[in-house]
Amino acid sequence: MAVPRPTPLRSTSIRTLADLLGARAADLPDVSVTGVTLDSRAVVGGDLYAALPGARAHGADFVESAAVLGAAAVLTDSDGASRVSAAGVDLPVLVVDSPRAVLGEVSAEIYGTTDLTLRMLGVTGTNGKTTTAYLVHSALTALGAATGLIGTVETRIGDERIDSVRTTPEAPELHGILAVMAQRGLSTCVMEVSSHALAQHRVDGVVYDVALFTNLSQDHLDFHHGMEDYFAAKASLFTPRRSRRALVCVDDAWGRRLASEATVPVHTIATLHAGQSSADGAGHAAGSADWVITVDLADPAAFHLTGPGVDLHLRSRLPGDFNVTNTAMAAAALILLGEDVDAVGAAVLSDPHVPGRMEAVTGPQGSPRALVDYAHTPEAIRAALHALRPSTPGTLVVVTGAGGDRDRDKRHAMGAAAAEVADLVVVTDDNPRSEDPSSIRAALLEGVEAARAGGRHGIRVLAIGDRREAIREAVAAVWAEGGAATVAVVGKGHESGQEIAGVVHPFDDRAELAHALDLAASSATR
Secondary structure, eight states, rough: OOOOSSSSSOOEEHHHHHHHHHHOOOOOOOOOEEEHHHHHHOOOOOEEEEBBSSOOBBBGGHHHHHHHOOOOOEEEEEEEHHHHHHTTTTOOOOEEOOHHHHHHHHHHHHTTTOOSSSSEEEEEEEEEEHHHHOOOOOOOOTTTOOOOEESSSSSETTTTEOOOOSSOOHHHHHHHHHHHHHHHOOEEEEEOOOOOOHHTTTTOOEEEOOEEEOOOSSOOOOSSSSSSHHHHHHGGGSSTTTTTTTEEOSHHHHHHHHHHHSSSSEEEEEEEEEOOOSSSSSHHHHOSSSSEEETTTTTEEEEEEEEETEEEEEOSSSSSHHHHHHHHHHHHHHHHTTTTTTHHHHHSSOOOOOTSSSSSSOSSSSOOOEEEEOOOHHHHHHHHHHGGGGSSOEEEEEEOOOTTSSSGHHHHHHHHHHHHOSSEEEEEOOOOBSSSHHHHHHHHHHHHHHHHHTTTOOOOEEEEEHHHHHHHHHHHHHHHGGGOOOEESSOOOOOOOOEEEEEEOOOOEEEEEEEHHHHHHHHHOO
């Protein structure tokens, strides 16, 4: 489904854009544009085609296709301008040194989002972005607010839902969506903000009223040049250019560092388990935080949230300590946005139904507990399994893999994290892409063996490349235990495809897990 554009369209002179960017305007004809895109296949009549340099090709190489579809002008660099000229395309060309770096500003001008009436809330961090965004969105909906959502799973414009291609859209698409939200009378937009988006200028031109930081751990190091670079990308959200104030979780060292380095007003939030001393470790951070989450050890889903003028007793609707923190951050963010404290206390308890995040899959009577989660980093896998361990009296099974053509250094740690907690680890494929799947599985198995050598001698391990078969074997292995056992399929979450050797095959972990439960039940009754 195509992302809608605002109507009626605004008309912006190419000369106005040139003046905005400090580019040459004297030799440009007085042409107007009504939209902007960087995809030559998505050009609509009247668009400014942003021809960007890429890793494999230059966008200007596709300018002829853009012209045929009705592009009114081109934004590019000097190399792109030469390519447009060589192609013989007679369109006005706006030349800047780095077109990607100005695309957000240009998109905001074209779509009229430079002065949004929407309240904007952005969530960043390695883990918890999607869940926290859904928690805020569901609470605002419960409060009766017309709310938009932009994230990994989908974009929601009121009741309209559009599947997402990436966590944070490219700048032209993002500003178009925000313009539509404003036109349709929405009051708030909740967004996931990825490190890629921050590094690639996708959210330029947007200023968030409240920006949230959940945590930071190893991920995306195929894109970022180490953890410092990854942190710097995240930290750029917490500057006056991109946000007005921040809510930063200081449960990890990266959060504590961000709280001290951010250049916008910072509100800190930390988790303190009941009975924990505020003089040690994370407890020390909680002792000095603006907002404190005190977890009830007798009922880990229950917690007490205190902050400036706030004293709430709440419960997380989702399992795991990390979801207690996500729920508390959602509540604090809503209060910082100006929502009534007591109303937030009730609204945040509404069921967020986060697709592919600790999502239960129901099987026939006698099935083990089964769920799917998006956990695809060492910390996320460890946290998900720790969340399930206390409520699993029997065998805890995890089915896990690692994506190809992505951060290779985390694979060993992912295998180790799975083996540190689970009783049975089933290593399988997870979007191997162009890599040899067996080499990816081998890296995870090395991590599993390291955990065994470190004391987890009794765990069982299966290596099954076919993900469908791996899920079925995982269920069959614990079927006799019924509800005492738990099967967690992690890594892909809400995704509906499996990419192998450049081909995306339909594959949904939730559907496959449900089918595996049905098969096991049928086999048991024969």
